[in-house]
Amino acid sequence: MTSSHIDIARTYFQAVQTGDMATLGELLDADIVWHQPGANQFSGEHKGQGAVFQMLGSMMEASQGTFAIDKIHSLTGNGDLVAATIHFTGRRDDASMSMDGVDLLRIENGKITEMWLFSADPAAEDAFWG
Numbered sequence: 001m002t003s004s005h006i007d008i009a010r011t012y013f014q015a016v017q018t019g020d021m022a023t024l025g026e027l028l029d030a031d032i033v034w035h036q037p038g039a040n041q042f043s044g045e046h047k048g049q050g051a052v053f054q055m056l057g058s059m060m061e062a063s064q065g066t067f068a069i070d071k072i073h074s075l076t077g078n079g080d081l082v083a084a085t086i087h088f089t090g091r092r093d094d095a096s097m098s099m100d101g102v103d104l105l106r107i108e109n110g111k112i113t114e115m116w117l118f119s120a121d122p123a124a125e126d127a128f129w130g
Helices: 002-018 021-027 049-062 122-129
Strands: 028-036 044-047 068-078 081-092 095-108 111-119
Touching (some): 002 081, 002 095, 002 111, 044 049, 095 122
Parallel strands (some): 028 111
Antiparallel strands (some): 068 081
């Protein structure tokens, strides 16, 4: 199952990078639990596809449409988990961020049911998001 889980993760990241909301809707479980790190306006646990889409839309709005995962360094699997080492960026007004991170996806029955995100510099990410 791990190779198919990696394929699902790869498709997820391609959809994020291209803004393919239809594919994201197909991949995220209706009851997904999303663990957003830090101590900023987006931090915490977001439950359900609607809450996750609302958070992501607000992140795009807060970053003036610049928030992006610009690199996926690796995808590795272990059972129903896939770890992705990534690089992400964002800008707004005079603020910017650019850092590595890890996204950990739990995939069950072809859907992403849980997501944990980790940032290389949580303080800088918090400062960016406010």
